[in-house]
Each structure stands twice: as C-alpha cells, then as structure tokens.
Amino acid sequence: MRLLKKYLPSLYRENKEMEGLMNAEQSIYDEAETDIKFAFSRQFVVTADEKGVEQYEKILGIMPTATDSLEFRKRHVITRLSTTPPYTLNYLKQQLTMIFGADNFNAWVDYGKRELYVDSFINNISLFFEFETFIAKVKPANMIYIYRSLVLPKVGVSSRYLAGWGKWNYKLDGTWNLGAKPFYSDDTTEEWNYKLDGTWNLGAKPFATYYLGEIKMNNQSSVTPFTLNYSASKLKEIITKVVINNTITVNSSDFLNFNVSGGRITFDVLVETANILIENVKIHAGENIIDDATLAVKSGENARIRFEIEYKEAF
Structure with a gap:
C-alpha cells in the first residue's frame, strides 16, 4: 500500500494537523486501492476471485455444484467463453487439453464416415456434462460424435538386486573361547564365568548377521x-x-x-x-x-x- 504522508510537501511533514489528516484518510485510500485491484483482476477469468467467477457464471447461465472447486469453475467459464468459430480439430484438442489435461484423451476424425471420436476417462459427473455441452456447441451438424470411455489402470512390475555384508557376532578365531572355562567354578570362592543374569545373552544374536543393501541404480x-x-x-x-x-x-x-x-x-x-x-x-x-x-x-x-x-x- 502507498503511504499518503510520503506525498506531502516537506513544509507539512512535521505538522501535527496534516499528519492526523493523512492518517485518517489512509484507511479510505487503502480500501479504494484494494477495490480497484479486485475490479481489475475480475476482468480476467484466470485471476478472478470467487466473487468475480460468480459474476461470469450468472452471465453465462452456469449453475455450479457445492463440490466444484474454484479452479474447476474457472475452467467451466473459460470453456463456455471459448466456444466461438472457427472450429477445427486442433482447436478441439486445445479445449480438450484444458478439460482433461494433456495426454489424458485421444481425439480423431473419420472423414469418410463423418464421425468424430473422443477417447478419455471421466469420473466427475459435472465435468462430463460440461464436456457434453462443449461438444454440442462445436461439433458440425453433419458429423456423428462417438465418445468412448477409456479405462486405463496401470500395473507396476519392478525388480530389486540386493547384496549382503556379513558381521560375525561370535568369532571362532580365538577371541571367543566357548568351553575354555566351565560355567561355574567352586574353589575357595564362588565365581561365575558365564553368568545367566542377562549380562551374557547367548543366542541374543545369531552367529552371523548380514546387512542387505540395494545395488541396482535408481530409475534403471x-x-x-x-x-x-x-x-x-x-x-x-x-x-x-x-x-x-x-x-x-x-x-x-x-x-x-x-x-x-x-x-x-x-x-x-x-x-x-x-x-x-x-x-x-x-x-x-x-x-x-x-x-x-x-x-x-x-x-x-x-x-x-x-x-x-x-x-x-x-x-
């Protein structure tokens, strides 16, 4: 927002009365500036807010549902505004890209039979009826329109390659001499060589542990x-x-x-x-x-x- 005080002549900048006047008028100016920006943005469907899109819908006779998002409502309005001649197959594909998204449909014409084919996947009823309305407006009257719903699930198949690195927990290289001493010695004093009080957990770990890791490169x-x-x-x-x-x-x-x-x-x-x-x-x-x-x-x-x-x- 612009500060009105910045536009005062230097003579008035230290004047308390002018400072109070500018502060009082600043909020009025800010509100007017916001309204001007909204009015400008609402002239374009892409930048319009919900209130702006609502005005377009009233003009075009569009009745949005409660579940329609703002982006879908904008696409709806743009589709209606775009239905002006001349109509070509390239124009049709451009509009279908806006409706379905790129690579989500296939459209072609059998000129000999005068048939227009559209393959796509639609799981939104509002989108389907919008698509039907658009086709009815742009399709030549002497051409048959055939829509084929495309169901395209994709099943993934992957492979993994793993390698292991071993670690001996109880080495048999002389550093772990099981049997070198008895479990219990009773000489003059009591001595436990391998205590079973939790400090010597034989079996808590396997004799060897292998750590496996991916060796196949990502996205290969x-x-x-x-x-x-x-x-x-x-x-x-x-x-x-x-x-x-x-x-x-x-x-x-x-x-x-x-x-x-x-x-x-x-x-x-x-x-x-x-x-x-x-x-x-x-x-x-x-x-x-x-x-x-x-x-x-x-x-x-x-x-x-x-x-x-x-x-x-x-x-």
Missing part, C-alpha cells in the same frame, strides 16, 4: 518387454467378464478386439442399454475383481467402452 530399467507382455498375457487369460453399474454383465466372449500387445491388454465393450449414466465398471476374474473404476458416462445407442490394462516397470 531392467524388466524386459518379454516379462511385461508375458504378465499381461497371463492376466488376459483369467479375465472373465465386465460388470457395469453392478447390474449389466458382459462376458469376455463378447469383448471386441480382445488382445495383448506391448505389455498392454485392450478390449472394447458395447453397452446396448441406452440413456443410462455409467458410474461404475468392474473387471472380473471369476468372482474376484481385478479393477474397480468410477466413471461418468451417459450411454447412447450402442455405447462403447475401451479398456486398457498396461504393465509398466515401476521404480
């Missing part, structure tokens, strides 16, 4: 592609079904494109029940659950969910 890749692919192949063999919302079951015999490549299991599942909100998907091996994912996907006619389980080396 050692698990081979063969191991990752073999692990994925074995998991694929025991996958029996997918259960959606605990009510819809799709058996593995009905999976589409069920295969393993590069340590990754992939398959598609068609959901024939239309107009339902898919909120939970479980991958089963018999009655055991391999993966349990929370989603937010509204199924249309023949909705398709892409599943990918990837084996990667864990560090």
Whole structure:
C-alpha cells in the first residue's frame, strides 16, 4: 500500500494537523486501492476471485455444484467463453487439453464416415456434462460424435538386486573361547564365568548377521518387454467378464478386439442399454475383481467402452 504522508510537501511533514489528516484518510485510500485491484483482476477469468467467477457464471447461465472447486469453475467459464468459430480439430484438442489435461484423451476424425471420436476417462459427473455441452456447441451438424470411455489402470512390475555384508557376532578365531572355562567354578570362592543374569545373552544374536543393501541404480530399467507382455498375457487369460453399474454383465466372449500387445491388454465393450449414466465398471476374474473404476458416462445407442490394462516397470 502507498503511504499518503510520503506525498506531502516537506513544509507539512512535521505538522501535527496534516499528519492526523493523512492518517485518517489512509484507511479510505487503502480500501479504494484494494477495490480497484479486485475490479481489475475480475476482468480476467484466470485471476478472478470467487466473487468475480460468480459474476461470469450468472452471465453465462452456469449453475455450479457445492463440490466444484474454484479452479474447476474457472475452467467451466473459460470453456463456455471459448466456444466461438472457427472450429477445427486442433482447436478441439486445445479445449480438450484444458478439460482433461494433456495426454489424458485421444481425439480423431473419420472423414469418410463423418464421425468424430473422443477417447478419455471421466469420473466427475459435472465435468462430463460440461464436456457434453462443449461438444454440442462445436461439433458440425453433419458429423456423428462417438465418445468412448477409456479405462486405463496401470500395473507396476519392478525388480530389486540386493547384496549382503556379513558381521560375525561370535568369532571362532580365538577371541571367543566357548568351553575354555566351565560355567561355574567352586574353589575357595564362588565365581561365575558365564553368568545367566542377562549380562551374557547367548543366542541374543545369531552367529552371523548380514546387512542387505540395494545395488541396482535408481530409475534403471531392467524388466524386459518379454516379462511385461508375458504378465499381461497371463492376466488376459483369467479375465472373465465386465460388470457395469453392478447390474449389466458382459462376458469376455463378447469383448471386441480382445488382445495383448506391448505389455498392454485392450478390449472394447458395447453397452446396448441406452440413456443410462455409467458410474461404475468392474473387471472380473471369476468372482474376484481385478479393477474397480468410477466413471461418468451417459450411454447412447450402442455405447462403447475401451479398456486398457498396461504393465509398466515401476521404480
């Protein structure tokens, strides 16, 4: 904050009346300066506070939920403000990066069939409906939009290499002569050579102790592609079904494109029940659950969910 007294002419700086006047007006000036800064920051969505974002939401007709964070509400507003022509695939990808984050989606167009595909993972209902609203505004009317929910759990495989250094607790080099003296001698006085009062705890330590330590360098890749692919192949063999919302079951015999490549299991599942909100998907091996994912996907006619389980080396 700026001090008003600094701007007084030198003639008035020692004047008590002017000093009192400046002190009284300082708080009014500070409040006005704060209001000006808030007014300026609220002109931009990125720097706006909660009250500023609330004004944007009223203008755009956005109804936030009680659980929406301020950052999510800002993204919501920016998405609405960004829906202006021209619309291109690159523009679409830029906006999807803002919604999902980089590398969390895949979007492409089959121009021959006039179909727009978007693969991603959404587990937030508010985010899903915001995404649907955005697509409805930017998609050409003569193009079919197909959303495929992507379930991508990652399974880590790691290896460790340890080496040991030994320490002899009871050395047999002559320094520890067990049997050199009896446990008890009764001559003229009583003498215990190996007292059993806690001062000589035979067996408290092993004869040798080994200390193991890591000898493999951090972040060094050692698990081979063969191991990752073999692990994925074995998991694929025991996958029996997918259960959606605990009510819809799709058996593995009905999976589409069920295969393993590069340590990754992939398959598609068609959901024939239309107009339902898919909120939970479980991958089963018999009655055991391999993966349990929370989603937010509204199924249309023949909705398709892409599943990918990837084996990667864990560090």
